[in-house]
Amino acid sequence: MKPIYSVKTLNDDTEQRFFESKSGIFQHYPSLKQSHPDRVEQFILSRMALLDCLSQIGIKTDIARLQTNQDFQLQEYPQVKVSLSHTEKYGAAALSQTSKAIGIDIEYANRTVKPDIQKKITHKDDVHEHTLLEVWCLKEAGFKTFSFARGLRGMEQITIRDNQLHFENHSCSYELGRSGELYVCTTWI
Numbered sequence: 001m002k003p004i005y006s007v008k009t010l011n012d013d014t015e016q017r018f019f020e021s022k023s024g025i026f027q028h029y030p031s032l033k034q035s036h037p038d039r040v041e042q043f044i045l046s047r048m049a050l051l052d053c054l055s056q057i058g059i060k061t062d063i064a065r066l067q068t069n070q071d072f073q074l075q076e077y078p079q080v081k082v083s084l085s086h087t088e089k090y091g092a093a094a095l096s097q098t099s100k101a102i103g104i105d106i107e108y109a110n111r112t113v114k115p116d117i118q119k120k121i122t123h124k125d126d127v128h129e130h131t132l133l134e135v136w137c138l139k140e141a142g143f144k145t146f147s148f149a150r151g152l153r154g155m156e157q158i159t160i161r162d163n164q165l166h167f168e169n170h171s172c173s174y175e176l177g178r179s180g181e182l183y184v185c186t187t188w189i
């Protein structure tokens with residue numbers, strides 16, 4: 001079953017929650033102290049999106065309890081699979097209670113992808129009708145989904161065919177949609 005997802009940006013609805021989270025963030029995530037303010041903002045927005053997803057399945061928690069392990073999964077809630085993504089002004093999260101692995105990627109829909117990126121993200125066996133930007137978005141999300149497969153090093157190892165993503169003997173489904181000015185891709189096994 002496809003994951004649920006949430007996308008957050010700073011607006012009238014999120015501002016108060018954002019500043020509440022920001023006030024205690026370094027206490028709970030000390031490594032962020034070294035980070036650029038934009039990175040801190042994206043970190044918080046993506047965790048606010050994750051809190052939204054968790055609340056949709058009845059888990060009420062707070063940002064301090066979203067510590068992740070080396071597989072980018074929540075230490076405190078091992079019963080769910082999660083994935084995060086951020087861009088300049090947005091943070092996004094996906095969550096599944098049934099999948100083996102999931103991914104999410106967000107990209108500005110008007111972003112230009114330089115043609116020389118093509119060889120870094122395409123595979124000779126790709127069969128699809130997506131634009132280069134869509135392929136980028138699909139394979140970034142796919143990369144996160146397949147990251148349990150230890151041999152994965154780059155997006156060019158992932159193929160798109162039959163409306164699925166493939167790496168070695170693993171395959172995942174995907175959904176590519178729009179949220180305002182963004183492409184949102186979720187992937188799941």
Ligand SMILES: CC(C)(COP(=O)(O)OP(=O)(O)OC[C@H]1O[C@@H](n2cnc3c(N)ncnc32)[C@H](O)[C@@H]1OP(=O)(O)O)[C@@H](O)C(=O)NCCC(=O)NCCS
Nearest residue numbers: 043072084085086087105120140143144147153154155156
């Ligand atoms: C891992 C990768 C997919 C992350 O994508 P990104 O666009 O840099 O970042 P996003 O904002 O979409 O996602 C970042 C989040 O993904 C998660 N993440 C990072 N690496 C991950 C991995 N290997 N597996 C699963 N999730 C991962 C983290 O939760 C991170 O958020 P956090 O740091 O706030 O916890 C990307 O950096 C990458 O390494 N791609 C593959 C290498 C490649 O082919 N590069 C070619 C580029 S031309």
